[in-house]
Amino acid sequence: MNAARSVADALVSCFTPPEPEKNSSNTFNDSSASSSGSRQRRNSNQSIYGSSNGSTHSREPGSVKFTMEEILKATKNFSPSFKIGQGGFGTVYKGHLEDGTMVAIKRAKKIVYDKHLGVEFQSEVKTLARVEHLNLVRFYGFLEHEDERILVVEYVAKGTLREHLDCVNGDILDFASRLDIAIDVAHAVTYLHMYTDHPIIHRDIKSSNILLTENLRAKVADFGFARLAADSESGATHVSTQVKGTAGYLDPEYLKTYQLTEKSDVYSFGVLLVELITGRRPIEPKREIKERMTARWAMKKFLNGDAITTLDPRLVRSPANNFAMEKIFELSLQCLAPHRKNRPTMRKCAEILWSIRKDYNELSTSDEIQE
Numbered sequence: 378m379n380a381a382r383s384v385a386d387a388l389v390s391c392f393t394p395p396e397p398e399k400n401s402s403n404t405f406n407d408s409s410a411s412s413s414g415s416r417q418r419r420n421s422n423q424s425i426y427g428s429s430n431g432s433t434h435s436r437e438p439g440s441v442k443f444t445m446e447e448i449l450k451a452t453k454n455f456s457p458s459f460k461i462g463q464g465g466f467g468t469v470y471k472g473h474l475e476d477g478t479m480v481a482i483k484r485a486k487k488i489v490y491d492k493h494l495g496v497e498f499q500s501e502v503k504t505l506a507r508v509e510h511l512n513l514v515r516f517y518g519f520l521e522h523e524d525e526r527i528l529v530v531e532y533v534a535k536g537t538l539r540e541h542l543d544c545v546n547g548d549i550l551d552f553a554s555r556l557d558i559a560i561d562v563a564h565a566v567t568y569l570h571m572y573t574d575h576p577i578i579h580r581d582i583k584s585s586n587i588l589l590t591e592n593l594r595a596k597v598a599d600f601g602f603a604r605l606a607a608d609s610e611s612g613a614t615h616v617s618t619q620v621k622g623t624a625g626y627l628d629p630e631y632l633k634t635y636q637l638t639e640k641s642d643v644y645s646f647g648v649l650l651v652e653l654i655t656g657r658r659p660i661e662p663k664r665e666i667k668e669r670m671t672a673r674w675a676m677k678k679f680l681n682g683d684a685i686t687t688l689d690p691r692l693v694r695s696p697a698n699n700f701a702m703e704k705i706f707e708l709s710l711q712c713l714a715p716h717r718k719n720r721p722t723m724r725k726c727a728e729i730l731w732s733i734r735k736d737y738n739e740l741s742t743s744d745e746i747q748e
């Protein structure tokens with residue numbers, strides 16, 4: 378019952394229409410490049426934490442607990458002009474902390490806030506507070522006050538990978554950038570999976586959870602669905618839990634057994650790789666039946682030696698692109714193996730992608746020489 382509801386929640390959030398206000402303001406800079414500096418500034422400037430709104434306690438330097446006063450100030454009382462998006466969790470605002478740090482503020486929907494989402498919220502808070510990696514969206518803190526549940530995270534200026542694949546800003550993401558993004562994501566998820574003491578399974582890897590910086594570096598967002606991976610010392614090999622995630626990216630073995638392992642992320646990553654190559658969404662409901670499930674369609678074409686017909690029509694057909702496309706599809710096929718034991722680890726994926734990029738760069742140079 379719970380599992381069915383969770384899938385329904387995931388579907389709703391998956392098909393939430395894009396925000397019309399998105400990208401309506403260019404007045405903010407990408408904070409990602411200076412996030413650690415900003416954090417230091419925040420920690421060293423005690424005065425900004427000293428104020429109190431009377432309803433919540435004062436903030437300790439470096440504390441992850443925000444006050445309502447800070448949040449209201451940062452978002453100009455949740456001004457609609459600060460709204461940057463909408464997702465399963467709620468509404469996302471951009472904000473400006475007193476020391477100048479740009480942040481994204483995720484405000485949980487009140488209507489759907491119940492015990493169930495509360496657990497998810499706590500999970501996101503605990504997980505985000507622990508992790509720090511160049512390719513993961515930085516967690517700054519949270520606020521739990523009366524019926525408000527708010528997360529404060531790093532603001533990543535250039536929107537989601539999905540928007541870039543859709544050319545929302547008019548620029549086409551070239552093949553080399555897509556390969557770099559795949560490597561960034563593989564590194565971020567490897568870091569989560571290999572996290573000391575407590576391996577972390579992301580559970581919702583998808584193109585709308587990958588944010589891009591000014592330099593087109595990828596940052597993986599949203600640990601709302603994260604749960605601690607099996608504790609190797611306890612001898613457990615999986616965590617039994619409710620089905621969570623987004624339609625089109627879900628590991629079929631997890632759907633069948635409810636057993637979650639790091640390999641569920643590897644499956645979603647395989648779907649993401651196909652999305653990067655084809656530019657299509659994992660599910661394309663308007664296409665003819667055999668093309669609706671993008672990964673299935675592309676893998677079939679690949680196995681029939683016809684992969685080139687699936688390449689995003691916006692991408693150049695060059696020897697280097699064609700070579701890397703075949704190699705990436707070879708990796709996707711392994712990631713999409715129906716049984717998790719046949720899928721590579723995320724670390725292996727990162728290694729394979731590194732070697733593809735090395736060959737790709739050499740081939741690109743020789744393409745240029747021949748031209």
Ligand SMILES: Nc1ncnc2c1ncn2[C@@H]1O[C@H](COP(=O)(O)OP(=O)(O)OP(=O)(O)O)[C@@H](O)[C@H]1O
Pocket residue numbers: 390391399461462463464465466467468469481483514530531532533534536537581585586588598599623
């Ligand atoms: N850290 C951030 N920096 C900048 N924009 C963000 C940030 N986080 C989210 N956004 C924007 O807000 C939108 C909604 O994000 P949110 O995470 O709530 O939903 P989602 O990822 O689209 O779906 P789901 O709820 O299933 O994860 C994103 O698509 C993105 O445009």
Ligand SMILES: [Mg+2]
Pocket residue numbers: 464585586598599
């Ligand atoms: Mg998200």
